[in-house]
Amino acid sequence: MKWLIGRQPILNPQERVSGYELLFRTPLAQQAKIDDPSYATASVILGVLSGFGVQQILGGHRGFINVDREFLFSDAIELMPREQTVLEILETVEPSDAVVERCRHLASAGFHLALDDHQFDPAFERLYRLVEIVKVDLILSPVDKLAEAIAQLRPYPIKLLAEKVETREQFRRCLDLGFHYFQGYYFARPAVLERRRVIESSGTLLKILRLLAQDADIRELELAFREGPDLTYRLLVLVNSVAFGFRERIASVRHAISILGRQQMRRWLQLALFASADQRGLDNPLLDAAAVRATFMERLACSLPDHRQGGDRPEQAFMVGVLSLLDALYDVSMAELVRVLNLSEEVSAALLERGGVLGSLLAIVERMERLETEEAWALLKGLGITQEQVSEAQWRAFAWRST
Secondary structure, three states: EEEEEEEEEEEOOOOOOEEEEEEEEEOOOOOOOOOHHHHHHHHHHHHHHHHHOOHHHOOOOOEEEOOHHHHOOOHHHHHHHHHHEEEEEEOOOOOOOOHHHHHHHHHHHOEEEOOOOOOHOOOHHHOOOOOEEEEEOOOOHHHHHHHHHHHOOOOOOOEEEEEOOOHHHHHHHHHHOOOOOOOOOOOOOEEEEEOOOOOOOOOHHHHHHHHHHHHOOOHHHHHHHHHOOHHHHHHHHHHHOOOOOOOOOOOOHHHHHHHHHHHHHHHHHHHHHHHOOOOOHHHOOOHHHHHHHHHHHHHHHHHHHHHHHOHHHHHHHHHHHHHHHHHHHHHHOHHHHHHOOOOOHHHHHHHOOHHHHHHHHHHHHHHHHHHOHHHHHHHHHOOOOOHHHHHHHHHHHHHHHHH
């Protein structure tokens, strides 16, 4: 399966990109039939946060995301970077007291708010004072009938966005009427971005959620993540999305968990569980191979003569093992993975150049997988690891599901 997200540019009066609307898409259609708006929103947010990454899909621009009433009240919204997120409140949402109060809270927290496909209605007066943008659909509200509706909105501190602009004439008319933003086929159709996707096992997601509810320690959480090797990659993408601007390089899964924090992790897992529609889990052979390789490397790292002095090298070795096969799983280069995931220098050198101790461990495991035992033994001798320790580590790796 693949992550699929439609991305349509939103332009300013100078026809320069000001933001992107992010749209739910399915593998079988360029335009999605959305029966469940909350599921669609969850899929889009999850794809942005842990499929592509905020920086890659938005750059420095804002992202417009549709939200229905259910999702408006969801904690999952808090995962998105506030300064880059515009919540488009769907036209089906009634301006109740609860909705107004929720919007007031989100606005004060730093989120941008917009009303989608909107036509003036006095019942929305309180929301007009909270939202930043009102989107006007030119099919529902033709240009030659807009002047009166716009005049009714003028007293409020809002900006107007014309959507479904299909001709140069429509653009010029809206520009003359004072619109601030523009979106439509005249400028660009939604581009469908895709990235290969492997759905997590729902059982693993539920287990981690249960551990969080029990206030489990970080070691237990780390072990649970190992039951779903794809989650390691997704965790690292997420950390770089929600901790945008974070400059400390990530050295291990435990390090990533500590950066993310329990509340953000809980929101992400709930979102992933809600958006998951596949139960294949670890049936993908590449994921199984990554888990075996990672466990093998971890056990070898525990056998290093200097391991008695402590340190997190086994955890780093495990992460290197998982990531070393994910370039094939996601159809992206290892150089791109290393760049996007903000990995430590030692981990990066291991993955790109087989450099350092971690790189030597990876090279050993790769040779063992290809049955190039003589080359593997030579490397092992240089690290001070015995053949007996290798046999023990390999046995534990193949039994990783039960460890």
